[in-house]
Structure formats: C-alpha cells, structure tokens
Amino acid sequence: MNYAHPSFYMIIQFPGKKQSFSILQREVDVKQPDPTSAALVSIHGGHSGEFCCHASDSLEEIVRAYIRKGFEWVGITEHIPPVSAAFLYPDEIEGGYTPESMLARFAEYISVASKLQNRYRDAIRVLVGFETECCTGYEAHVEGLRSRFQPDYIVGSVHHVRDIPIDGSPALYARAVEEVGGIDALFCEYFDQQYALLEVLQPEVVGHFDLIRMHDQDYHGRLERPEVKGRIRRNLERIKELGSILDFNLRAFEKGGSEPYVSGSILEMAFELGIPCVPGDDSHGVAGVGLHVRKGIDILEQHGFSTAWPIPGVTRDGN
Numbered sequence: 625m626n627y628a629h630p631s632f633y634m635i636i637q638f639p640g641k642k643q644s645f646s647i648l649q650r651e652v653d654v655k656q657p658d659p660t661s662a663a664l665v666s667i668h669g670g671h672s673g674e675f676c677c678h679a680s681d682s683l684e685e686i687v688r689a690y691i692r693k694g695f696e697w698v699g700i701t702e703h704i705p706p707v708s709a710a711f712l713y714p715d716e717i718e719g720g721y722t723p724e725s726m727l728a729r730f731a732e733y734i735s736v737a738s739k740l741q742n743r744y745r746d747a748i749r750v751l752v753g754f755e756t757e758c759c760t761g762y763e764a765h766v767e768g769l770r771s772r773f774q775p776d777y778i779v780g781s782v783h784h785v786r787d788i789p790i791d792g793s794p795a796l797y798a799r800a801v802e803e804v805g806g807i808d809a810l811f812c813e814y815f816d817q818q819y820a821l822l823e824v825l826q827p828e829v830v831g832h833f834d835l836i837r838m839h840d841q842d843y844h845g846r847l848e849r850p851e852v853k854g855r856i857r858r859n860l861e862r863i864k865e866l867g868s869i870l871d872f873n874l875r876a877f878e879k880g881g882s883e884p885y886v887s888g889s890i891l892e893m894a895f896e897l898g899i900p901c902v903p904g905d906d907s908h909g910v911a912g913v914g915l916h917v918r919k920g921i922d923i924l925e926q927h928g929f930s931t932a933w934p935i936p937g938v939t940r941d942g943n
C-alpha cells in the first residue's frame with residue numbers, strides 16, 4: 625500500500641450532521657464533535673485481540689471505532705510481554721506463547737500501531753504506548769522495552785502483589801491476602817510497590833491507581849485507614865512531583881464497580897494536589913471503545929477538574 629498516493633487522504637464532505645470520511649476507500653461515519661462539550665479522549669485503551677489474548681478485534685478496527693465515535697485522541701497502550709515464563713497468563717500458555725514469541729508479537733504491535741498512527745493522522749491523534757507490569761524483574765525489562773521501542777508514553781500499572789495477580793479471580797486475590805497477612809496489609813503493600821514503580825519508571829500516566837480494591841467489598845472504609853491513606857497521599861504527591869497524569873479508568877464499571885478507578889476520596893485528594901486526571905476506557909475490543917467516557921467526564925467536571933486534557937508525553941502537568 626502506498627500511503628503517499630492521493631487516494632489515501634481523506635475526503636471530507638459537508639454539510640450534514642455527520643461527516644463522511646473516505647479512508648482507504650472505505651467509509652467511516654464520524655460523529656460531528658460538539659464544540660460546547662469536553663473532547664472525547666482515552667488515555668489508556670486499545671488492547672486488541674490481535675496483540676492480547678484476553679481482548680478482541682484487530683487494532684485497526686479499534687482505531688476506526690474511536691474515529692467513528694468522534695474521539696480527538698487515543699493512547700493505544702497494549703500490555704507488555706512477560707518478564708519470564710513464570711508470568712505467562714493461562715490464556716497465553718493455552719495459546720502456545722512463550723516469552724520470546726510474546727516479545728515478537730509486542731514488536732509487531734508497536735509496528736502496526738505506528739502505521740495506524742500515520743494512516744489515520746488526519747482523522748484522530750493516535751499515541752503509541754504500553755502498559756507495564758510490576759512483578760519481579762520488571763524494572764530492567766520495562767526500561768529495555770522503553771529504550772528499544774521508544775513509546776510516546778507508558779502507563780505504569782500494578783497487577784500483582786508479591787507476584788500474585790490481584791485483578792484476576794477472587795480465589796487469586798484471596799491467595800494474595802493470605803500471603804501478605806490480611807487485606808489492610810495487601811493494600812499497603814500494593815501502594816508500596818506502586819511507589820517503587822513511580823520511583824524507578826517515572827511513568828507519564830499511572831494506570832487504575834487503586835485497582836487493589838477490585839475484590840474488596842469494604843474498600844471505602846479501608847481507603848480511609850491511616851496506614852492506607854498515608855500511602856495514597858505519599859504516592860499522589862510523588863505523581864504530582866513527576867508531572868504524571870492519573871488514568872480515570874472507566875473499565876471499573878464493566879468489572880462490577882460502582883465508580884471508576886480512582887475512587888471518589890482519592891479523586892478529591894488528586895484535585896487538591898492539582899494532579900490532572902484524564903478518562904481511560906481501557907478498551908479491550910471494539911465494544912469497549914468509548915464505554916462510560918461521557919459518564920467519566922461528567923464526574924471529573926463535577927469535581928472541578930479541567931477538561932483541557934493534557935496529552936501524555938506532550939503536555940507536561942497541563943492541568
């Protein structure tokens with residue numbers, strides 16, 4: 625495909641409620657943006673069935689869905705390949721993957737995402753990033769991926785405590801609780817690991833900051849305990865110093881939560897500290913594109929956050 629060929633470029637037809645873009649000879653109906661409302665964006669999304677075993681659809685289908693829904697920009701932030709075979713997830717083992725083949729697939733992801741960034745540049749701003757892990761050996765692994773692939777930004781996420789997944793099944797969560805010696809201790813250790821990640825990686829975006837509450841019914845009270853709250857404040861203060869952005873992660877609604885990550889009390893603290901918070905749909909397929917983003921924007925507006933969204937890796941501390 626010759627992208628320099630004139631037929632590649634979009635044809636925009638006016639007037640009408642919808643613009644009709646002809647991209648690569650195919651039609652994409654694009655919602656006309658409403659200039660009075662905040663721009664639709666996702667700072668964390670675009671996991672695809674092409675490059676992730678627990679997602680669906682091709683990355684191009686997902687990017688086209690963002691265009692159709694009128695998004696101004698989207699950060700595509702696929703999961704990193706595992707540090708070692710010990711961290712392959714069951715679906716990856718079933719799929720016959722090894723750390724080596726996962727790394728090759730990740731390289732292909734960066735290549736395809738970069739092509740899509742260029743192909744659709746006149747319709748949407750696509751940023752190409754990735755989402756980290758925080759398990760034994762992650763530090764050198766992530767830095768290696770960063771220097772090899774030069775992403776636009778990274779999302780610093782913690783999905784393990786003591787190398788046990790905390791966002792998988794309730795049984796795995798219970799195992800982590802047992803290993804650490806109680807739920808309060810699990811929260812403390814999660815936030816300590818997150819602090820270490822902030823120190824080492826200085827990520828431009830912090831993913832689903834309070835994911836540790838996923839399987840805890842009593843999390844509202846737990847987030848108020850002095851030993852937990854103190855750690856949350858410490859981490860937020862570090863995020864502020866780093867000029868990083870919080871992913872206001874709306875996939876929580878899809879996972880049975882009644883509010884996004886971060887929870888209301890943490891959102892208030894972030895606002896006081898002047899930390900920017902930007903919607904992330906954490907999409908894992910076309911069906912998840914833009915899901916709950918309007919609701920997320922409403923919540924952020926109600927809390928007084930600016931909707932002049934900073935762009936990670938481009939606008940530093942732009943709130």
Ligand SMILES: [Zn+2]
Nearest residue numbers: 671678703908
């Ligand atoms: Zn995922």
Ligand SMILES: [Zn+2]
Nearest residue numbers: 755781831832
């Ligand atoms: Zn995640």
